[in-house]
Amino acid sequence: xxxxxxxxxxxxxxxxxxxxxxxxxxxxxxxxxxxxxxxxxxxxxxxxxxxxxxxxxxxxxxxxxxxxxxxxxxxxxxxxxxxxxxxxxxxxxxxxxxxxxxxxxxxxxxxxxxxxxxxxxxxxxxxxxxxxxxxxxxxxxxxxxxxxxxxxxxxxxxxxxxxxxxxxxxxxxxxxxxxxxxxxxxxxxxxxxxxxxxxxxxxxxxxxxxxxxxxxxxxxxxxxxxxxxxxxxxxxxxxxxxxxxxxxxxxx
Amino acid sequence: xxxxxxxxxxxxxxxxxxxxxxxxxxxxxxxxxxxxxxxxxxxxxxxxxxxxxxxxxxxxxxxxxxxxxxxxxxxxxxxxxxxxxxxxxxxxxxxxxxxxxxxxxxxxxxxxxxxxxxxxxxxxxxxxxxxxxxxxxxxxxxxxxxxxxxxxxxxxxxxxxxxxxxxxxxxxxxxxxxxxxxxxxxxxxxxxxxxxxxxxxxxxxxxxxxxxxxxxxxxxxxxxxxxxxxxxxxxxxxxxxxxxxxxxxxxxxxxxxxxxxxxxxxxxxxxxxxxxxxxxxxxxxxxxxxxxxxxxxxxxxxxxxxxxxxxxxxxxxxxxxxxxxxxxxxxxxxxxxxxxxxxxxxxxxxxxxxxxxxxxxxxxxxxxxxxxxxxxxxxxxxxxx
Numbered sequence: 167x168x169x170x171x172x173x174x175x176x177x178x179x180x181x182x183x184x185x186x187x188x189x190x191x192x193x194x195x196x197x198x199x200x201x202x203x204x205x206x207x208x209x210x211x212x213x214x215x216x217x218x219x220x221x222x223x224x225x226x227x228x229x230x231x232x233x234x235x236x237x238x239x240x241x242x243x244x245x246x247x248x249x250x251x252x253x254x255x256x257x258x259x260x261x262x263x264x265x266x267x268x269x270x271x272x273x274x275x276x277x278x279x280x281x282x283x284x285x286x287x288x289x290x291x292x293x294x295x296x297x298x299x300x301x302x303x304x305x306x307x308x309x310x311x312x313x314x315x316x317x318x319x320x321x322x323x324x325x326x327x328x329x330x331x332x333x334x335x336x337x338x339x340x341x342x343x344x345x346x347x348x349x350x351x352x353x354x355x356x357x358x359x360x361x362x363x364x365x366x367x368x369x370x371x372x373x374x375x376x377x378x379x380x381x382x383x384x385x386x387x388x389x390x391x392x393x394x395x396x397x398x399x400x401x402x403x404x405x406x407x408x409x410x411x412x413x414x415x416x417x418x
Numbered sequence: 419x420x421x422x423x424x425x426x427x428x429x430x431x432x433x434x435x436x437x438x439x440x441x442x443x444x445x446x447x448x449x450x451x452x453x454x455x456x457x458x459x460x461x462x463x464x465x466x467x468x469x470x471x472x473x474x475x476x477x478x479x480x481x482x483x484x485x486x487x488x489x490x491x492x493x494x495x496x497x498x499x500x501x502x503x504x505x506x507x508x509x510x511x512x513x514x515x516x517x518x519x520x521x522x523x524x525x526x527x528x529x530x531x532x533x534x535x536x537x538x539x540x541x542x543x544x545x546x547x548x549x550x551x552x553x554x555x556x557x558x559x560x561x562x563x564x565x566x567x568x569x570x571x572x573x574x575x576x577x578x579x580x581x582x583x584x585x586x587x588x589x590x591x592x593x594x595x596x597x598x599x600x601x602x603x604x605x606x607x608x609x610x611x612x613x614x615x616x617x618x619x620x621x622x623x624x625x626x627x628x629x630x631x632x633x634x635x636x637x638x639x640x641x642x643x644x645x646x647x648x649x650x651x652x653x654x655x656x657x658x659x660x661x662x663x664x665x666x667x668x669x670x671x672x673x674x675x676x677x678x679x680x681x682x683x684x685x686x687x688x689x690x691x692x693x694x695x696x697x698x699x700x701x702x703x704x705x706x707x708x709x710x711x712x713x714x715x716x717x718x719x720x721x722x723x724x725x726x727x728x729x730x731x732x733x734x735x736x737x738x739x740x741x742x743x744x745x746x747x748x749x750x751x752x753x754x755x756x757x758x759x760x761x762x763x764x765x766x767x768x769x770x771x772x773x774x775x776x777x778x779x780x781x782x783x784x785x786x787x788x789x790x791x792x793x794x795x796x797x798x799x800x801x802x803x
Contacts (some may be wrong), residue, residue, distance in 0.1 A: 214627050240629030252624030254617045256684075264610075265617045269629030271610040275638050278609035279602045285609055292610070332628070 167192040167368050168213075168336060173222030175208055175392075182208045183219070184392040190336070195362065195369035197379040197400070200389035201412055206372040207249055209389075210340050213370075214246055215239050226336065240269040245334035247325045249341045249372075255314035259305060259324050262313050263296040266331030270295075299327045303357065319350045323357070330361060337362070339371040343378050351375060355382055380404070388412065447593055451586040459585045460657070461701065465693045466589075466596040467653040472678050472689035472696075473603045474646020479675070480684035481607060482639040483619030484533060488545030490671030491552045492522050492644040494663075496651025501661040502562055504571040511574045511656055515595070518652035519645050526644025530637035549668040556663040568662025571655060592653050599649060604686055606642065615639055616684075647674075676715075680722050682731025691730040 168190040175183040183205045190196045198206050211217040213224060215236040224231040226242060234242070245266070254262055271292060273285050300306045303323050308316060313324060322342060329337060342358065343351045355378050362369055373379045379386060380400040388396040388403060390412040396403055403409055451459045471493055478484050499521050500514035529548070533541055556563045563569065576587030606612055614635050617625040626632055655661055673696055681692020695718075703714035726733045 216623060216627070235631075236626050237629050237631045240627065246627060248624065252621055252627070254620035254624065256620055257613070257616055261613055261616075265613050265625065265628050265630070268610060268614055268617075268625075273610045275606065275611050275642070278611040279606045279642075281605040281609070285605075289609060328628070 167227060168370070169223075169225045170209070170213075171223040171225070173209070173212060173219045173224060175205070175212065175217065175219045181392050183212075183389075185222070186389065186392070186394050187222075188387045188394065188397055190368060190370055192368055193366070194384045195371065195382055197383035197386040198370060198372045198389065199374070199376075199379055199386055199403075199409075203391075204389040205392040206389055207340060210246060210338055210372060213239075213338060214244065240332050240334075243333075243335035244338065245329035245332040245336075246338035247322075247329050247340055247342060249344065251321055251325060253313040253321060253325060253328070256312055258310050258312055259316070260293075260296050260300065260309040262324060263299055263327045263331045264292050266328035267292050267295055267333075269332055296327075296331060299330055302361075303327045319346055319354075322346065322354065326357070326361070330365060333365070334367065336368045336370065339369065339373070341373055342371065343373060343375050351378055354378075358382060451582075451589045456583065456585045459589050461697055463585070463589045463592050463657050465690070465697045466592045467650045467657065468674075468677065468693035468696050469690045470596050470599045470653065471647045471650035471674055472681060472692045473600055474643040474650070475674055475678050476683065476685075476689050477603060477606070477615070477646070478639050478643035479678060480682075480688070481612065481619065482615050482636065482643075484636065484639065485538070485542050485675075486545040486640075486643070487542050487668070487671050487675060488529075488548035489643070489647045489674050490666050490668060491545075491548045492525060492647035493651040493654070493670060493674070494552055494556070494661075494666035495525060496522050496648030497655045497661050497666065498556065498563060498569075498651075499648070500652040500655040501569045501571050504655070505564075505569045506562075511591075514655075515649065515652050518648045522648025522651075523641045523645040525648075526641035527637060529644070530640030533640055534633055534636055546668060546671070549671040553663040553667055556666075563663075566663060568660060568665075570660050573659040574656055588657055592657065595649065595653060599646060600689075603642075603646070607686070611635070676719055680719055680729055682729025685729065685731035688729050688731035695730070 170189070171187050172185045173183055173187070174181070174185055186205070186209065188196070198209065200206055208217060212219050213231065215231070215234060218232065226244065229242065231239065231242075254265060257265065271288055273288055277285050297306070297309070300309050303326065305320070305323060305327060308320060308324075313321065316324070322345075326339075326342070329339075339358070343354050346354060358369070358371075359382060361367065369382075371379065371383065383400055386396075386398065386400050386403045387394060388406070388409045390408075395408040395412060396406045398406060450462055454462065471489065475486065475489050478486055496518040499518040500511075503509045503514045503517060504511065529545070532544065536544055557566050559565075573584060574588055574591055576582045576584060580587060582590070607615075614625065614630045617628065617630060618632060618635055622632060658665075677692035677696035678689065679692075680695050681690070682688025699715050699718055700711040703710040706714070722730065726736060728736065
């Protein structure tokens with residue numbers, strides 16, 4: 167479904183990603199791990215076209231992703247969440263989710279100003295879609311609240327709802343349980359698992375919480391200093407000497 | 419299931435209340451010119467036309483998060499388009515409106531493209547230069563614009579069947595255009611497009627990941643905004659019947675921005691309040707002394723920003739919160755005060771009736787209530803870096 171091939175990114179003299187290749191099969195969940203600064207978020211940014219790699223190739227269902235303008239990626243069925251939350255603080259939770267469905271709407275400026283009948287219909291559809299998702303994720307009570315000022319765990323779920331509103335086929339989660347309490351991590355994992363099943367999603371997740379990654383993913387890719395050092399199912403990756411070395415160092 | 423029923427109920431109630439408000443406002447607006455003296459009707463007309471310009475500026479600054487210190491230039495462009503058409507080609511008044519609107523839309527589009535690469539102070543400076551540069555240009559183009567002397571044009575005349583005086587007729591014409599303009603702005607904002615604009619204001623890169631085309635929405639916001647200013651300028655020519663370069667100095671641009679901030683950024687009815695502020699404050703303070711308007715205007719802006727940082731439109735939402743907080747402060751202080759010492763024996767009965775239940779109530783609602791006015795009048799931050 168997603169094929170990353172030899173992707174290289176340099177920032178000045180630093181090579182953030184160095185020839186990383188892996189594939190994500192349809193319907194699978196792939197975890198992306200690695201120590202801080204390994205290049206995980208940079209890789210995510212390449213997939214959503216926020217950053218253009220210096221070399222390599224990214225294909226999504228056979229289409230060259232790097233040839234698309236950044237705003238077109240969502241329309242192809244790729245949605246993401248952000249490491250430090252990228253919500254719109256002054257919009258309500260419901261509006262945030264409706265912006266998530268932006269790529270599914272068609273209304274242009276002129277039609278919107280005249281409020282043509284099809285604009286009304288579309289507004290109603292997007293509103294219903296948002297309400298369904300908010301109910302599904304237990305956010306109906308805060309729907310009218312501005313995104314700023316809600317608890318962190320709630321905001322994480324709002325961001326997930328916003329990403330799901332695009333009806334993506336590939337969902338990218340950037341440290342989804344970072345900053346959540348122990349109990350919340352478990353709940354969030356269950357939530358992600360169930361929405362992946364319900365919406366038939368393929369998942370690529372960056373996370374430091376090993377319990378979360380190992381419990382959720384079918385395959386784990388480990389990066390270190392911009393290079394892929396391992397790619398294996400979770401139970402094997404935990405025994406991989408290169409991974410252990412990257413995380414714990416090696417005895418002198 | 420019950421939550422759905424509740425939201426439906428409040429939804430219907432809100433719709434009913436909105437419809438009643440609109441009806442009431444319409445009745446007042448239609449009745450006003452028959453009640454007030456001609457000069458007061460003229461002032462109301464000016465409020466309406468400034469409201470159009472401010473609604474346009476609000477699209478750009480309040481909802482789009484960009485800034486413009488050059489909207490006086492679009493206002494002037496609209497005014498001169500109308501004046502020149504009336505003066506040279508003797509077209510009817512109504513014919514000048516679409517031309518002024520379309521011309522300013524295109525001007526705004528042209529300026530919106532460089533604005534894509536600028537933000538904050540830099541954008542303010544570039545737009546300001548436009549406002550500074552236009553009046554001298556108008557003076558130079560004497561054959562068309564009449565130079566420093568300006569142009570005197572006819573005001574729209576009331577048709578015989580209406581039986582209205584000139585000022586009343588003008589008022590109704592301006593009222594009609596204003597109503598349509600405000601409706602267009604409201605429609606735009608309550609749609610996918612309006613949400614996209616506000617999303618871009620709050621977080622550009624996140625909005626782009628959601629599929630929002632930044633360049634398209636930002637340039638079109640500029641174009642719409644310029645169009646509204648141009649329409650207001652066109653109305654200005656109709657109302658005053660005279661244009662000159664000195665009417666459109668950069669002070670006009672600054673006044674418009676100040677009016678918007680005072681009225682309430684990112685609020686749907688903030689532009690109306692701002693327009694009233696811009697119209698009435700100078701004319702009322704004129705009675706005090708010749709030099710008073712500038713001083714009073716400035717002091718009032720400072721005062722409003724202290725009392726209502728979200729603008730006048732945010733005030734109704736802020737007052738109950740402030741009152742509740744004050745009450746809870748008083749209630750919190752009371753027990754340690756004299757009354758508590760006097761009636762020490764039954765503590766439950768000693769506290770005065772209304773305060774003791776209100777204390778926990780207001781406390782609990784505090785984290786929630788301040789957020790409510792923010793949706794109406796956003797914080798007065800116009801730019802994020």
